[in-house]
Amino acid sequence: xxxxxxxxxxxxxxxxxxxxxxxxxxAAPLVWVLAASLRxxxxxxxxRIAWLPDPPAWSNYAHIFELLPLGRYMANSLLLAAGAVxxxxxxxxxxxxxxxxLPARARYALLTLAVVVRMIPITALWLxxxxxxxxxHLIDTFAALLVPAWxxxxxxxxxxxxxxxxxxxxxxxxxxxxxxxxxxxIWARVAMPLARPATVAVGVLTFVQYxxxxxxxxxxxxxxxxxxxxxxxxxxxxxxxxxxxxLMAGVVVMLIPVILLFVLAQxxxxxxxxxxxxxxx
Amino acid sequence: xxYHTRYNLSLYVLLAPFxxxxxxxxxIPAALxxxxxxxxxxGLSAPGWRxxxxxxxxxDDDLFRRAVANSLVFLAxxxxxxxxVTLGLALLLHRSRRGIxxxxxxxxxxxxxxxxxxxxxxxxxxxxxxxxxxxxLNATGLPAITxxxxxxxxxxxxxxxxxxxxxxGFVVLLAGLQHIPDEYYDSAALDGAGQLxxxxxxxxxxxxxxxxLVIMRDLIASAQNTFTPALIMTGGGPYYATLFxxxxxxxxxxxxxxxxxxxxxxxxxxxxxAALIAVTYRLLGGWGYDDSV
Numbered sequence: 001x002x003x004x005x006x007x008x009x010x011x012x013x014x015x016x017x018x019x020x021x022x023x024x025x026x027a028a029p030l031v032w033v034l035a036a037s038l039r040x041x042x043x044x045x046x047x048r049i050a051w052l053p054d055p056p057a058w059s060n061y062a063h064i065f066e067l068l069p070l071g072r073y074m075a076n077s078l079l080l081a082a083g084a085v086x087x088x089x090x091x092x093x094x095x096x097x098x099x100x101x102l103p104a105r106a107r108y109a110l111l112t113l114a115v116v117v118r119m120i121p122i123t124a125l126w127l128x129x130x131x132x133x134x135x136x137h138l139i140d141t142f143a144a145l146l147v148p149a150w151x152x153x154x155x156x157x158x159x160x161x162x163x164x165x166x167x168x169x170x171x172x173x174x175x176x177x178x179x180x181x182x183x184x185x186i187w188a189r190v191a192m193p194l195a196r197p198a199t200v201a202v203g204v205l206t207f208v209q210y211x212x213x214x215x216x217x218x219x220x221x222x223x224x225x226x227x228x229x230x231x232x233x234x235x236x237x238x239x240x241x242x243x244x245x246x247l248m249a250g251v252v253v254m255l256i257p258v259i260l261l262f263v264l265a266q267x268x269x270x271x272x273x274x275x276x277x278x279x280x281x
Numbered sequence: 282x283x284y285h286t287r288y289n290l291s292l293y294v295l296l297a298p299f300x301x302x303x304x305x306x307x308x309i310p311a312a313l314x315x316x317x318x319x320x321x322x323x324g325l326s327a328p329g330w331r332x333x334x335x336x337x338x339x340x341d342d343d344l345f346r347r348a349v350a351n352s353l354v355f356l357a358x359x360x361x362x363x364x365x366v367t368l369g370l371a372l373l374l375h376r377s378r379r380g381i382x383x384x385x386x387x388x389x390x391x392x393x394x395x396x397x398x399x400x401x402x403x404x405x406x407x408x409x410x411x412x413x414x415x416x417x418l419n420a421t422g423l424p425a426i427t428x429x430x431x432x433x434x435x436x437x438x439x440x441x442x443x444x445x446x447x448x449x450g451f452v453v454l455l456a457g458l459q460h461i462p463d464e465y466y467d468s469a470a471l472d473g474a475g476q477l478x479x480x481x482x483x484x485x486x487x488x489x490x491x492x493x494l495v496i497m498r499d500l501i502a503s504a505q506n507t508f509t510p511a512l513i514m515t516g517g518g519p520y521y522a523t524l525f526x527x528x529x530x531x532x533x534x535x536x537x538x539x540x541x542x543x544x545x546x547x548x549x550x551x552x553x554x555a556a557l558i559a560v561t562y563r564l565l566g567g568w569g570y571d572d573s574v
Contacts, residue, residue, distance in 0.1 A: 016380065019373065023387035026445060030390070032413050033402050045410045095299035098292040110296070117307055119497070119558065123505040123527040124551045127534045127543045128310030128317070134324075151302030158299060180284070183291040212395030214509055219535065230397040237401060237513065244411050247401060254398045262393045266386050269452060
């Protein structure tokens with residue numbers, strides 16, 4: 001007969017087996033890409049799945065930076081993301097704070113607006129937004145790529161800040177108001193210091209959004225000197241489709257910052273950690 | 282001025298950048314798009330009024346019909362599968378235990394991969410000669426598939442790639458599941474309810490509002506996320522097998538400079554997505570308990 005603890009142990013083992021299998025399934029493509037980026041360019045197709053090539057061709061990474069000004073593209077992407085992150089955090093957290101503080105009627109109207117805008121397919125805005133950008137004479141500038149930061153990059157980010165501020169104890173804000181602090185001062189001194197996880201999550205997602213952006217650079221950029229990494233990868237692809245190791249090396253270069261950033265900041269993504277065990281587990 | 286009024290006014294000042302951004306980047310473009318849909322416009326000379334001509338022409342266009350059909354097939358393949366997989370993963374990983382952070386991170390990481398990089402990765406995985414997927418199929422004795430080169434398998438292959446980027450819904454459902462109090466399960470278990478009954482009568486109805494949000498969001502996302510994979514992996518081919526509406530809009534507006542037709546297509550896309558969301562809401566909205574926990 002099985003004891004209770006035996007059964008718990010078996011269940012736990014089963015869980016970890018399934019979860020590890022899923023982890024493997026989701027991680028396999030990344031490991032494959034890394035391995036593929038280290039194969040000798042021009043080698044015949046592999047007969048079976050090769051994990052680490054022997055010897056690894058690290059020179060692939062140097063080679064792609066010679067083929068294309070990838071260093072410049074990378075710097076452009078970084079510059080764009082570095083500009084977008086603070087702007088987005090500022091505008092989205094201001095809006096989220098105001099929404100959390102306004103009377104119920106205004107709050108619901110703004111919540112509805114944010115959700116409706118979030119529901120509009122961005123594809124439907126490519127063309128008219130292109131015309132607006134053209135009217136503003138921003139074609140072929142970084143400003144054209146940075147423009148979405150004006151609305152906090154995504155209504156989702158405003159909502160994340162809103163939820164975060166709503167969860168704060170009302171008494172804290174109330175006492176700051178009794179001290180005669182203005183809205184900006186309360187935002188800066190009371191609300192933002194308590195919204196660290198939301199700020200980190202929005203910061204990471206904003207970085208990813210601008211680092212990954214493909215359609216805006218594709219639509220707005222003309223000069224090669226302004227290309228970002230995503231357009232650069234597209235150029236690399238169009239140069240020579242058969243040189244998989246070089247192309248995969250380019251992919252790895254683009255992946256490293258986002259994956260690193262996510263791994264460092266991932267605690268901010270699991271809401272459970274933010275409400276700190278309110279629901280037991 | 283009273284402190285209270287001044288405080289509320291300054292809140293609106295904090296709101297101003299966001300609201301003006303929405304007006305300039307969303308509302309004006311949306312209105313502009315609707316107006317342009319009734320004109321012919323090439324971006325150089327002034328737009329000329331065409332009435333409903335653009336819409337009539339589009340409906341008669343075989344390529345448009347193909348793009349709509351492809352987009353609908355793509356949605357039918359991806360949205361239900363993505364929803365089930367996301368819910369399954371959230372159910373599996375919503376309780377904290379040892380190692381849970383690693384498992385959740387593994388599920389989320391494909392979502393942060395940039396679209397171009399993701400499409401290129403899959404272009405290589407699905408490559409019939411160099412790609413690892415066919416090597417894997419060969420190793421297990423299954424027949425190799427030509428994936429993106431074959432008009433019959435190209436669209437399902439792109440749908441397959443969409444199954445791994447579901448982090449956003451995953452996070453939302455994790456939060457939803459964590460809102461269900463443990464006591465509900467405890468008392469139901471005392472009444473002798475089995476696992477399936479617990480899922481059917483407690484978990485599913487209580488997580489339904491969150492699930493509805495995820496499904497509606499996924500409909501919108503899946504209707505437009507086909508652009509980058511289609512452009513990078515297939516260019517809409519072979520034989521228009523992966524020509525989706527966003528790629529068709531892009532080609533019409535920015536390759537052929539037919540902004541009027543592009544705007545009419547955009548209007549179709551917008552109405553189509555709105556209709557799909559309305560239908561989904563009608564079908565699923567009344568489901569679940571109205572229990573705000």
